[in-house]
Amino acid sequence: MILEAAMLQVKEGMEAEYEEAFRKASEIISSMKGYISHELQRCMEVKGKYLLLVQWETLEDHTVGFRQSEEYQEWKRQLHHFYDPFPTVEHFERVEL
Structure with missing residues (x-):
């Protein structure tokens, strides 16, 4: 399993609109092959x-x-205009302890 992590900064005053758009866009990502959860x-x-x-x-x-x-083009259309600056995405794997 891989964990994708993105720190997102939403433009001031657009938080409520972003959260609603994200709820709708969640259907896109959750339908993708290999998706587990978000x-x-x-x-x-x-x-x-x-x-x-x-x-x-x-x-x-x-x-x-996905990318x-x-x-993903639809995901971008729905969400990317909210971000400033554009987020950095990183991937992590679990360390077995």
């Missing part, structure tokens, strides 16, 4: 800051399967 967390200290966590079966399910799909 959650959006709102920062308590910084207005407009969110953390998106998505679990994928493999890295390629995100980087190729190179028509569905």
Whole structure:
């Protein structure tokens, strides 16, 4: 399992609109091959800051399967205009302890 993590900064005053758009766009990502789960967390200290966590079966399910799909184009259309600056996305794998 791979964890995708993105720190998102939403333009000031657009938070409620973003959250509603994200709810709708969630149908897109949750329909993709290799998708396991996702959650959006709102920062308590910084207005407009969110953390998106998505679990994928493999890295390629995100980087190729989702990012190179028509569905991703729709995801971008629905959400990317809210971000300033554009988010950095990183991928993590669990450390077995």
